[in-house]
Amino acid sequence: MHPLMKPQKLRPGDTIATISLSGGRAGDPDMIERYTFGKQQLKEHFGLHVVETPNSLKGKAYLYNNPRCRAEDLNWALTNPRIKGIFVNSGGDDGARLLPYLDVNRIRSNPKILLGYSDVSVFHMMFTYAGVSSFYGANVLSSIAQPDGLDTYTEKWIRKVLFSGSCIGEVEPEDKRAEIQWDKTKKSEWVTNTGYELLQGKGRVTGRLLGGCCGSMQQIMGTEIFPDKELWKDSILFMDIGTPYGVETATLHQLRAFAAAGIFKYARGLLCTGMNDSDKDILIKVIRYEEGLTDLPVLYNLAIGHRIPMTVIPTGALAEIDCDHTTFSILEAGVKE
Known part of the structure; x- marks a missing residue:
């Protein structure tokens, strides 16, 4: 990319x-x-x-x-x-x-x-x-x-x-998280966050950030604005997977659509939002067993999903996943002076 x-x-x-x-x-x-x-x-x-x-x-x-x-x-x-x-x-x-x-x-x-x-x-x-x-x-x-x-x-x-x-530097995980609260009479119900989890991978990988909400990106596959393989190549994917839909088959269809397009095989690493256990199992099933990408670094539980708080991901910025230390860093600024 x-x-x-x-x-x-x-x-x-x-x-x-x-x-x-x-x-x-x-x-x-x-x-x-x-x-x-x-x-x-x-x-x-x-x-x-x-x-x-x-x-x-x-x-x-x-x-x-x-x-x-x-x-x-x-x-x-x-x-x-x-x-x-x-x-x-x-x-x-x-x-x-x-x-x-x-x-x-x-x-x-x-x-x-x-x-x-x-x-x-x-x-x-x-x-x-x-x-x-x-x-x-x-x-x-x-x-x-x-x-x-x-x-x-x-x-x-x-x-x-x-x-x-x-330069943005290391993006630390949040200490606590909560579901989005839509009732103005109630406060957010915060729970302790467990931090990042490395699902697979070793060493360090770098690539430019590209991704978003999988369901929405799936809708524009086949359009001229959906990134071609040259953009996905050597990228670090960030994916907000499954969460807003609450249906396991939606998660499976999203991931298999990206797999069928070859996107996981072009990437150097994958960043994922936190998910429920069934969606997490589906992610591992598609990446590790269906695609055979046992060495693709997958860092899980980033603050990029349908919950609070949220970090900010600058598309196209150079980033690094350090599997040995379970860290994610952005190696340049997101904006210019």
């Missing part, structure tokens, strides 16, 4: 735009208070000035029926000189519907930070196709607007990756 163009880093006082690319719930009556709290968190923790893209708060029904409006919002944010970064409100399930309305040249000509996860993977693939790095990490509603506020781990990695042009 070749390096991607890095966007400019964020600074306190910068203006960022929040956007509803995949799901439109941020503008629904039962969610607008949570969105407003997330906006406040961005101001208080990072000193950012937050504006909404023109259609982002028009609600789930309107945005589902008008995918072109969502695409126009992205084009607006990219070409607006005031906007220094684009933070996605939430995931969803139909980001691929926007592809006919997006202009790759606008992304390439206006490289800006795009932060989000889950179905936002569709747009990370679009940015990769355009040659621009983007960032798999916290969405506004699910991660930043938690009822008890932005957690320190997620804040640390947003700041370290998006606000600094220095």
Whole structure:
């Protein structure tokens, strides 16, 4: 995989735009208070000035029926000189519907930070196709607007990756984790995290980071924006596998789709979110027994899934898995000064 163009880093006082690319719930009556709290968190923790893209708060029904409006919002944010970064409100399930309305040249000509996860993977693939790095990490509603506020781990990695042009370095596991809390009257139920687990592999491997939410990436296989084998070659894959679907066959189908495309055989290593035991067994079954990749390093339980907290993964950045010490490091900056 070749390096991607890095966007400019964020600074306190910068203006960022929040956007509803995949799901439109941020503008629904039962969610607008949570969105407003997330906006406040961005101001208080990072000193950012937050504006909404023109259609982002028009609600789930309107945005589902008008995918072109969502695409126009992205084009607006990219070409607006005031906007220094684009933070996605939430995931969803139909980001691929926007592809006919997006202009790759606008992304390439206006490289800006795009932060989000889950179905936002569709747009990370679009940015990769355009040659621009983007960032798999916290969405506004699910991660930043938690009822008890932005957690320190997620804040640390947003700041370290998006606000600094220095080498990122080792990405330590979180000390505690919790399921996303959607009830504003309740606090997050934190449990102790067990850290990273090496499922297989030895020594050190390096490669450029490429990946996202498997279910969303599976939807765009066969499109021109899905990475070709030259991009997957010698990469370190990061995969948010299975979790949001809760169905074992969905996990199996996701992994076998990537296996059938040869992607695991092109890669130098694999980073995975934490999963339930059955999904974890399916991962080992496909990688080790069906694909026969017994030496492929697989590091498990990274904070890149549908839970809190979250780290931030810069697509295209050079990274390392150290199997002997069970560590993961990013060997360069995610943004430029």
